[in-house]
Amino acid sequence: MQSRHTTGLKLFASLGALAVSIGFAAGAVAAPIAPQDVKIVDHKIDASLTGAAGNVEAGKKWFKGRKAGNCLACHENSDMASEAFHGEIGPSLDGVAGRYSEGQLRAILVNSKAVFGGETIMPSFYRANFGHRIAKSFKDKTILSAEQVEDVVAYLKTLGE
Amino acid sequence: MELKNKATVSALGVAFAALLVPGLLAGGEALALPEGIETVKVAPTSKDHPLDEILSGWHFRSPETQALQEDDFENPAFLWVEQGEELWSTVEGAANKSCSSCHDDASETMATAGANMPKWNEALGKPVNLEQQINHCRTERMEADAWKWESTQLLAMTAYVRNQSRGEPVAVQTDGPMKPWFEKGKDIYYTRVGQLDMACSSCHEGYYGQQIRADRLSQGQTNGFPTYRFKWQKIGSLHRRFKGCMKNIRATPYKVGSDEFLALELYTAWRGQGLPVEAPAVRQ
Numbered sequence: 001m002q003s004r005h006t007t008g009l010k011l012f013a014s015l016g017a018l019a020v021s022i023g024f025a026a027g028a029v030a031a032p033i034a035p036q037d038v039k040i041v042d043h044k045i046d047a048s049l050t051g052a053a054g055n056v057e058a059g060k061k062w063f064k065g066r067k068a069g070n071c072l073a074c075h076e077n078s079d080m081a082s083e084a085f086h087g088e089i090g091p092s093l094d095g096v097a098g099r100y101s102e103g104q105l106r107a108i109l110v111n112s113k114a115v116f117g118g119e120t121i122m123p124s125f126y127r128a129n130f131g132h133r134i135a136k137s138f139k140d141k142t143i144l145s146a147e148q149v150e151d152v153v154a155y156l157k158t159l160g161e
Numbered sequence: 162m163e164l165k166n167k168a169t170v171s172a173l174g175v176a177f178a179a180l181l182v183p184g185l186l187a188g189g190e191a192l193a194l195p196e197g198i199e200t201v202k203v204a205p206t207s208k209d210h211p212l213d214e215i216l217s218g219w220h221f222r223s224p225e226t227q228a229l230q231e232d233d234f235e236n237p238a239f240l241w242v243e244q245g246e247e248l249w250s251t252v253e254g255a256a257n258k259s260c261s262s263c264h265d266d267a268s269e270t271m272a273t274a275g276a277n278m279p280k281w282n283e284a285l286g287k288p289v290n291l292e293q294q295i296n297h298c299r300t301e302r303m304e305a306d307a308w309k310w311e312s313t314q315l316l317a318m319t320a321y322v323r324n325q326s327r328g329e330p331v332a333v334q335t336d337g338p339m340k341p342w343f344e345k346g347k348d349i350y351y352t353r354v355g356q357l358d359m360a361c362s363s364c365h366e367g368y369y370g371q372q373i374r375a376d377r378l379s380q381g382q383t384n385g386f387p388t389y390r391f392k393w394q395k396i397g398s399l400h401r402r403f404k405g406c407m408k409n410i411r412a413t414p415y416k417v418g419s420d421e422f423l424a425l426e427l428y429t430a431w432r433g434q435g436l437p438v439e440a441p442a443v444r445q
Contacts, residue, residue, distance in 0.1 A: 066374070073374040088371040121363045123356075131358045133412045138356040 032146030035128045040114045044103030049110070049126065049146035059155025062148045069125065069144055069152055079159060090122060098161040105156050109149050125149060195219060195230040195439050197327045203435040210432070211366055212380065217436050221370065221379040222445060226391075229443045238320060238389035238441030241313075241396045245321025248314060254305025260318075263302060267325050275326030276438050279427045281338050288342055290426055291319050292398065293418065310417045316396050320387050323440035330437055331384050333430045346428025349421060355412030361429075364406075376445070381406075382433040383426065385442025396441060399426060 032050045039045070048054075062068040064083060072080065074089035100108070108115050112122040124130070125144040144152065194201060201217035219227060229235050250261040264270040279288040282297070289297060295318050296307040308315035335343040350361045364373070365381035372378075386399040393401075400417035403425060407414035415421035 070374070085372065085375040087373050089368050089373055121359060121367060123358055131353060131355060131412075133354040133407075134356050135408070135411045135413050138411045141356070143356060 035110075035126050035142050038110055038126065040107045040111060043107055043115050044101065045106040045110060046103040048150055049106070050150050052150065054147070054150030054152070054154030056151070056154045056158055058148075059151035059153070062144060062152050063155055068148065071152070074122065077159070093156070093159055095161045096159045097157050102153060102157060106149065106153050109144070109152060125152075192224055192227050193231045195227075195442070196233050196236075198437050198439055199328065200437065201439075203330075206435055210434075211362075212432065215433055215436055216369070216380055216382070217433075217439060218379040218382050218385055218444065219439060219442060221377045222443075226443055226445055230439070236389070236441065236443055238387070238396050238443065241317040241320045241387075241389075242324050242441060244313070244317035245319070245324075248318055249321060254299065254303035256302060256304040258303045260298065263298070267322065271322050271325035273326055273329050275323035275440065276329035276331050277333060279333065279342075279423055279430070281334060287420070288339060288423060288427060290423055291322060292400075293423075295319065295322070311398060311401060316387055316398065319398065320396055320441045323387070323438060326438045327440065328437045330435050331430055331433050333427060333434070335427070335431050339427065342424045342427050343431065345421070346424035346426070349425050350428055354407065355410035357410040359410045361406070361425075380432070381429065382436060383429045384433050384436040385439040385444070387440060388442040388444045390444045392445065 030051050038049065060080075063071045063077070064080065066073070071077070071093070072083060072086055074087035076086040076088065076092040076094070078092075078094050080086070096105070104115070108122075110126040111124040112120050113124055116122065123143055126142045126146065126149050128140055128142050198219075201220050203215050205212055205215055219230060229237070233239050246267075248260070249267055250259045252259045252262075261267070274294075275291065278294070279290040280294070281287075282289045282294070285297070292310065292315055295315065299305045300307050308318070333339075353360045353363070361381060364378050369378045369380045383399055386402070387396050388402075389396045398417065400419075400422045403422055404414040404417060415425075
């Protein structure tokens with residue numbers, strides 16, 4: 001009798017926890033906006049893709065990471081002078097926050113083609129399945145996640161004059 | 162740029178950095194050209210050519226990498242050339258023949274073949290490249306098994322035969338029955354593929370001479386193939402290189418020896434028309 005009672009209480013308690021976590025997921029922390037739903041207006045995206053601000057330190061990591069943004073492959077960045085090789089394909093990103101607003105930087109990252117035109121070599125980092133012969137392991141995937149885009153945007157905002 | 166290179170040398174240690182530091186040193190002393198080569202730069206022969214000047218991949222490499230190609234004794238790819246020379250006169254297959262049974266002295270009979278591939282093959286009704294021609298001879302004339310793509314034997318024979326044509330200007334047929342293959346190759350060259358959404362032209366036409374992280378982009382010329390690559394620690398075929406470039410942009414590559422890569426090989430050979438064959442070259 002005693003033990004059955006305890007079990008009943010435990011069950012009740014965990015159901016309650018479940019209810020709370022479902023409510024939480026649907027409410028406070030919204031899922032990031034899906035790549036196909038992102039709208040670029042006037043070459044900008046004003047709202048965060050995740051609803052939250054990014055993390056500068058994480059943004060640095062994605063900026064350098066060869067398996068992440070690999071931005072350094074194409075852009076020079078004096079803030080990362082300790083890194084061995086900087087690309088020369090795109091413009092230097094020194095002072096980039098002085099040239100573009102946050103919304104413009106986000107749009108450039110999400111879909112460079114929508115900002116620079118279809119001929120640009122710069123990849124679009126938050127678009128999925130738009131090209132030909134995409135390798136199987138990258139099907140349905142964006143190069144960076146919405147969180148990672150926000151992290152990189154937060155980092156780029158620190159590159160002022 | 163100069164400063165960055167200096168920083169790198171101290172950071173990575175001279176020996177390692179020596180392989181990576183780009184070759185276009187402003188005001189640097191002139192380097193000896195690869196053995197048997199008189200020029201690494203030619204003018205386009207046709208008005209429709211997309212490039213103003215045609216530059217061998219050698220031009221874009223570090224002085225140390227270039228130096229390894231100056232001298233056949235230093236060039237690590239010559240291990241494969243020597244192996245190819247041995248295989249040239251090795252009898253194999255039911256017909257009891259070797260390459261030399263039909264072709265005799267390679268230095269005479271193969272003096273231009275390596276510069277004119279891919280070439281139209283009437284019997285097959287399609288172009289063949291050097292690897293395919295070698296295997297065609299093996300199966301049809303020697304009655305031996307074809308060598309697998311990227312096998313030591315096929316790489317060795319390709320390197321040996323192409324080396325006989327060293328210094329000969331690349332000249333491929335692009336009209337007549339080759340026309341559709343040329344057009345298909347051109348189409349592949351300019352089609353953006355993969356998650357990174359790039360075409361061959363994005364890198365090799367738009368930005369050659371520029372640094373892309375640790376690599377300096379060349380024009381993607383093919384006159385040095387097969388080439389020895391430090392990254393591979395061995396010699397590799399042109400189609401392996403094509404595959405690598407496609408994988409880097411997260412595309413599903415075509416297969417080595419496929420019609421698509423054959424068409425691309427023809428088209429890229431045309432983009433390098435006039436450059437002397439340098440095979441086997443050395444690359445980073």
